[in-house]
Amino acid sequence: MTDTDARSFRNAAALKRLKGRRAADARFKFYGRLAIVVALAALAMLLVSVGTQAFSAATHHVVRYDIELDPARIAPDGASAPEDISRNVEGFYGLARDSLLETFPEANTIPAQRLLLAKTLTRLAVLPAAREVAARPELIGNAYTLTAPLNHDLDLFLKGRGAGEMRVEIGSIAAAKADADGEVTLTGPDAFKAVVTRLASLRAEMGPAADTLSVLVTSGRSTGRLSDITANTARLDLLTGDAADFEQSRPAGRIFRLAESERNVSDQQIAWVLALKDLGRVSRVANTGLLTQTDSTYPELAGGLAAIVGSLLTMLITAFVAVPIGVLAAVYLEEFAPKNRVTDLIEVNINNLAAVPSIVFGLLGAALFLNFLDMPRSAPLVGGLVLALLTFPVVIIASRAALKAVPPSIRAGALAVGASKMQIVFHHVVPLAAPGILTGAILGMARALGETAPLLLIGMVAFVGDVPRSPLDESTVLPVQIFSWSNNAERAWEPMTAALIVILLVLLLLMNSLVVFLRSKFERRW
Amino acid sequence: MLQQLGHLSMGWLMIALLAVLASSAFFLGRVRAEQVAGSSPVRSHSRPNYHGYFVAICAVTPAALAALVFGLFGDGVTRSVLVNELPDAFGLLSATELDTYIDAVAQSAASGGYSGADRIFAAVTNRYLELRGLLNSGVIGFSLLAGGIGMYLARRRVSPQFRARARVDSILELGLFVCAAIAIATTIGIVASLLFESLKFFGQVPITEFLFGTRWNAQTSAEFGALPLFFGTFMIALIAMIIAAPIGLFAAIYLSEYAGPSVRGWVKPVLEVLAGIPTVVYGFFALLVVAPAVRSAALWLNDALINLGLASGPVLAAQPTSALAAGLVMGIMVIPFVSSLSDDVINAVPQTLRDGAFALGATKSETIREVVIPAALPGIIAALLLAVSRAVGETMIVVMAAGKGARISMDPTSDLTTITVQIVSLMTGETGFDDPKTLSAFALGLVLFAVTLMFNLVALRVVQKFREKYD
């Protein structure tokens, strides 16, 4: 029975051949698993990269300025009306800058240094203080603590980004001697050994470029830049503070992997901000401005409020237009439409509309609403209408599915008690389909909320400094704001943009959770 | 007096007016119906409420139409009347300057009148307000008249025999039909606006130059050869599909054929999340993470090739924004479009076909490859077509990460531009609707619409056939 043997389950040749097929089988399954893993990894990478960026924008550094509200500066020439004071940026800014100069007198003599120091505070950052004082005139003439966000580059530096900062250990300093030319010599047994080693390894890695790197030595509020070093002694260019601060201290050492010319913050600025920190004038607080401020050219002052309100207004228009019309259209197509070529055409047409690229709707909006009907550019009204056209097919498709799910027995029952077709539909079918219709509508709105391209074409990309108050005001929306911020050059915009994205994603998440909730609460199977 | 009327905020006023008209018409009709029912021996066909609805509809419709006509054309008429009345000196102004002037007048009129020193401006503003007042009183008068006539005629028809309910129902049905027809109107609107503006464009630039020209430089020097844009769009969509097709398809196969219900239960919704993330977020991701990574990989490769002696200079362009970066991220975005529909169609393949293959001694992968996939092929092709259509029409990712270089280059690390990128950059500038720059955006939009429409139509048709086959 050789042939039977050949077919045996333990026939070696057959098993060998089978092994290859089984391996192919395992490979195939592995590809499937790999595909899932890759897709999920991509999603995770996206969320993590956005999330970490956003996390760093969730807090920011603010600086305290203790100033005297001198009436001559706050209300010069008797301009003491509240609206004058609230607009007197120059006066408040001047007071805050003077307080900086008082702290760092070394900047006073050189104009370039003065400008550099003044960069610590953005001019417009004093506006909230000006408004507060305008509202409470009794503060004028008294001591006042002005708190304002730190310049965005310095903020990023304090968050450990943008300078390639590395900390190095420095031993105890036995003596610090100030030279005539502003230099300080520090001595301590083996105090600078770690610095020397690190610099040597950097030189091995980067070549001669390593010689241009800055090393800052800080003790208390004083900071100096290293100019010469051995294991036991170091000569510093004193940037701020006093040689005495180094006496009997253990200073902190910082090496910056980026040369000064490649950074947005200079050694001098770093020295100052470290001193401010040491003085307890810098604190890291939650960046509430993200939700309370409007757009700005300065990242430390910018926020998403105007965009959030703009999105809200736009969504309102979209919801009021797309949902009722979409639901009624679905009712017609599902319950009333005769089966003929016109309704077939509408049917095909709706499915196609749902797949038309959104930017085409933007072109339609620009041609129809802006050019032909002469509606205002950048207005939530137009944006809402364009998004309504975009959402409309989605609402119809979802509503039809919900209406289809209502069993014919309900209709038959209502028909049997003498209700008209219209009564059956609006008294019985639509209420039963309402949860499904509602979830479809919310999903459609979620899609509209994230839409960007069509809104760019109707001018919603303009810079909007004020919160829009009506659907006819100039406005922008969250996704467009994200787009325009991501176009900005300064590094500080990256975390701000990411933070705005997180706000958008949280809104979308809320909408989708609502859908899940509605489904679990109302879903029924007939 | 007329000036006072000119200050009226017509929108809310008309809504209130129509509401009052509707409710009074409703009550009139209802009361009338009750009267005639009480005095008539015949049992009423419809309940009084329906008579009320009928009269209300007959009153409001003409009134609203009248108001709409005035609303749409009133402003234009007012302006042209005003322009005609302006002193001759205004003839020196160009059309745009005149428009700006009238805009300023309308603005100051809307904010409560002009109280400054410019006497001509003040006079024009006052005249404008008078004209508006005339218009507003016209709107109110005509609406009320039309509504009154409608109400009177409708009320006369109220009688026990009158089938008000049927009338109301058919009017409502007409309203429902109009809602559904908006879908068609939208498509017609899209096609009409694209065609209209495109034809204007092709009046200035020959269509052959647009379709086959290889130099695109719309912003600076009116060169409108769109071939590089088509190429860029194709290239990026291709890269996206190279990513999305295998990943999406294998993910669908794994989910429908291998994964247990628990894995399926959480992986499927998580994959759908990819489809729910706004594209601007993908664009940011491309700009922040992927484009720099692609660039450094390309630079590294360049160095490696030079060090190995395989190349004498840089081989790859390694630009900061690149087709590859945009394509990769777009591929990720399109994965759920492939996987979700493929998953559906694979699940729709009847189990008996799988059983047949298993019974012949096929392994699971052989069954899937040779039986399930061929059976689901039409649906899978449709899924891929829809994904391509998505990729071609996708805007934000390419705007943010693909660059603006209109060139035909096979190097995926060079920056390429696409149809959608150019539409955005042409339409966000401050240009009028008669400028060929703006018009060319519509011509590009027309191409985009036609191409995606073709893909969608074919895909939807194929899916429909597939469903018919296995349902």
Added chain:
Amino acid sequence: MDGTQQAGGPDVLGDGQPGDAGTTLGFPRIDCRNVNVYYGETRAIHDVSMTFPDRAVTALIGPSGCGKSTFLRCLNRMNDTIDSCRVEGEILMDGDNINDRDVDPVLLRSRVGMVFQKPNPFPKSIFDNIAYGPRIHGFANGREDLDNIVEKSLRRAGLWDEVKDRLSAPGTSLSGGQQQRLCIARAIAVSPEVILMDEPCSALDPVATARIEELIDELRKRYCIVIVTHSMQQAARVSQRTAFFHLGNLVEMGDTDQIFTNPREKRTEDYITGRYG
């Protein structure tokens, strides 16, 4: 590798199975001992022991839900594809328990073919439908060999004359009866020793059914055939042996003539005379 070469063999019939009386049949191809099948916690098949003789048709009959299809699917381990399903007991082929871990169901299924209730041709041409099995198992040496296998299988399934001119037409273009014969030809093409048929005629009209029944009778000369059927007439017409299942139990098994004329069990008699079903 035709069934004809497997003639003879020791006569191992009559190993004490109830009603195992026939002696004119081939040796037992499959020997089931104490087979139990569970779906999750529920037991669908209770302790069934029976043999299936070579070159004979064994019919499994019984009311719907009695487990006859489930039992049939044990014989080529099709139940493996259902997650919750668990099979216990021994099913021996050539002395190997097919449920052993080291028996690959793929090899088993190349020896135990199956035909289903509804014809299920693959979405391929007629030729590729038949050639699929030999291809994946590597039975054919070259195109010519494959052509031969396809022709032989179609001839045996009585379909060759009807389709020889359109082998590249899709399998789904055939009529229902032709499709089912195509599926039988597809099963034959891998030269199985056993063919399982799960109500192969239930989706067909009477004329097509008659053709399939003729075909089954023809195939009996070469293969061990097990057929599940709802129709007692069909069982009487085509089978030599009949097993009656009820509520997952094998009630009675014996020569078809005996089962239909002189059942030993009251329940069998009740079913055959139409008391329930």
